Amino acid sequence: MVTKEDIIFLRQAIDLARRGMESGLGGPFGCIVVRNGEVVGEGSNGVTSTNDPTAHAEIMAIRDACRRLGDYQLTDCTVYTSCEPCPMCLSACYWARLDAVYYGACAADAARAGFDDAFLYDEFRKSPAERQLPSTQLLGDEAWSSFQTWLDTPNKIEY
Amino acid sequence: MVTKEDIIFLRQAIDLARRGMESGLGGPFGCIVVRNGEVVGEGSNGVTSTNDPTAHAEIMAIRDACRRLGDYQLTDCTVYTSCEPCPMCLSACYWARLDAVYYGACAADAARAGFDDAFLYDEFRKSPAERQLPSTQLLGDEAWSSFQTWLDTPNKIEY
Numbered sequence: 540m541v542t543k544e545d546i547i548f549l550r551q552a553i554d555l556a557r558r559g560m561e562s563g564l565g566g567p568f569g570c571i572v573v574r575n576g577e578v579v580g581e582g583s584n585g586v587t588s589t590n591d592p593t594a595h596a597e598i599m600a601i602r603d604a605c606r607r608l609g610d611y612q613l614t615d616c617t618v619y620t621s622c623e624p625c626p627m628c629l630s631a632c633y634w635a636r637l638d639a640v641y642y643g644a645c646a647a648d649a650a651r652a653g654f655d656d657a658f659l660y661d662e663f664r665k666s667p668a669e670r671q672l673p674s675t676q677l678l679g680d681e682a683w684s685s686f687q688t689w690l691d692t693p694n695k696i697e698y
Numbered sequence: 699m700v701t702k703e704d705i706i707f708l709r710q711a712i713d714l715a716r717r718g719m720e721s722g723l724g725g726p727f728g729c730i731v732v733r734n735g736e737v738v739g740e741g742s743n744g745v746t747s748t749n750d751p752t753a754h755a756e757i758m759a760i761r762d763a764c765r766r767l768g769d770y771q772l773t774d775c776t777v778y779t780s781c782e783p784c785p786m787c788l789s790a791c792y793w794a795r796l797d798a799v800y801y802g803a804c805a806a807d808a809a810r811a812g813f814d815d816a817f818l819y820d821e822f823r824k825s826p827a828e829r830q831l832p833s834t835q836l837l838g839d840e841a842w843s844s845f846q847t848w849l850d851t852p853n854k855i856e857y
Contacts, residue, residue, distance in 0.1 A: 541834065541836060545834075545836065546836065546837065549836050549837055549841075550837070550840070553837065553840055553841050553844065556841070556844045557843075557844045557847070560844060560847065560848060560851075565855075565857070566848065566857065567844035567845055567847065567848045586770050586793075586857045587770055587855040587857055589770075590764045590765065590768060590769055590770045591761055591764055591765075591770060592760065592764065592770050592771065592772075592790065592793040592794040592795075592857070593752070593757050593760060593761060593790050593793065593794075595793075598752050601751065601752060602750055602752060605749045605750055605751065606749065606750075609749060610749055611745050611746055611748075611749045611750060611751050612751065613751075621841050621844065622841060622845075623833070623835070624833075625789060625793075626785050626786075626788075626789040626822060627785075627786050627789030627790050627793065628786075629785075629831070629833075630784060630785040630786030630789065630818055631751065631752050631786050632831060633814065633818055633821070633831055634745075634751040634752065634754075634784075634786065634814070635751040635752075636751075637831065638832075639831070639832045639833070639834070640831060640832070640833040640834070641833070641834050641835075641836055642833060642834070642835055642836075642841075643835070643836065643837045643838060643840060643841025643842075644838060644841040644842050644845060645835060645838065648838070648841070648842055648845055649845070651845070652845035652846075652848055652849055653848075653849070653856065655792065655793070659789055659792055660822070662792070663785060663819070663822035663823070664822070664823060672788070672791060672792055672796065672798070672799060673797075673798045673799070674782070674783075674788075674798070674799040674800070674801060675700065675704075675798070675799070675800050675801070676782070676800075676801055676802070676804060677700060677704065677705065677708050677800055677801075677802065678705070678708055678709070678712065678802045679802060679803060679804065679807070681709070681712055681802060682708075682712050682715070682780050682781060682801075682802020682803040682807070683802075683803050683807055684716075685712065685715045685716045685719060685726035685780065686726055686781075686803060686807055686808070686810070686811035687811075688716070688719065688726065689719060689725065689726045689811055689812075690811055690812070692719075696724075696746040697812060698724070698725065698745050698746055698751070
């Protein structure tokens with residue numbers, strides 16, 4: 540069930556999107572991470588101002604929250620983001636073990652504004668051979684060996 | 699066509715994977731970015747040592763290359779990575795406008811070693827409503843307004 544709090548937090552993310560764009564940080568995207576009703580991370584798109592193609596709002600907000608909380612997992616946290624996360628950012632939400640995502644605009648809206656989000660979702664529905672970015676597997680056995688070492692290592696920090 | 703150079707560069711990525719794991723930086727993943735036969739970026743997994751769930755080898759290598767080259771796009775660059783990129787990292791390769799990806803182990807290997815890569819690829823083949831991470835759209839019109847401003851802004855830096 541959507542709560543008044545959800546609306547308030549999503550408006551904060553939408554506000555970050557506008558402020559980031561108007562400050563020249565990058566595209567119109569903003570995001571906050573919330574735990575127990577408290578904002579623990581925030582970010583806006585900084586791709587062009589920081590020369591970092593991974594500096595999407597969600598990645599920035601997740602990294603900010605992890606820094607503040609001193610953890611690489613954000614269990615019990617929710618993301619509020621001005622636009623549906625692209626596949627990079629949605630994957631980051633999974634890796635961060637977030638509980639839920641609330642978003643404003645959808646990937647089709649982002650596409651209408653000139654961004655590749657919908658194209659990327661299409662790419663992931665294809666087999667690797669059909670994708671536009673060519674990828675080739677080599678040296679599978681050599682590459683496996685460090686996984687085997689990982690499996691054989693006791694007391695490693697898993698994630 | 700696979701060249702001797704491709705083999706050499708992929709072995710460098712595999713070596714980074716092992717060294718990063720053995721140094722306690724994180725999981726057994728390494729990556730390099732190459733332009734015109736020269737290594738311009740490198741990275742290994744640093745999730746647990748840096749408290750950053752987005753610090754996958756490919757993300758680290760792409761960010762390193764962008765920093766060194768002073769650009770948010772890596773056109774004419776190729777990625778060599780010890781394991782098939784997860785959806786987060788593959789998306790980052792698209793956003794960085796990379797030319798090609800060479801990888802060692804595959805996502806199924808990563809799954810056998812305890813990582814979620816194959817699970818994530820499955821999630822992207824599902825509709826949003828079927829995915830394990832719940833996502834909800836709200837305030838679509840309010841969120842669109844900053845995209846409209848973006849479209850109406852002349853001389854913006856697109857990416």
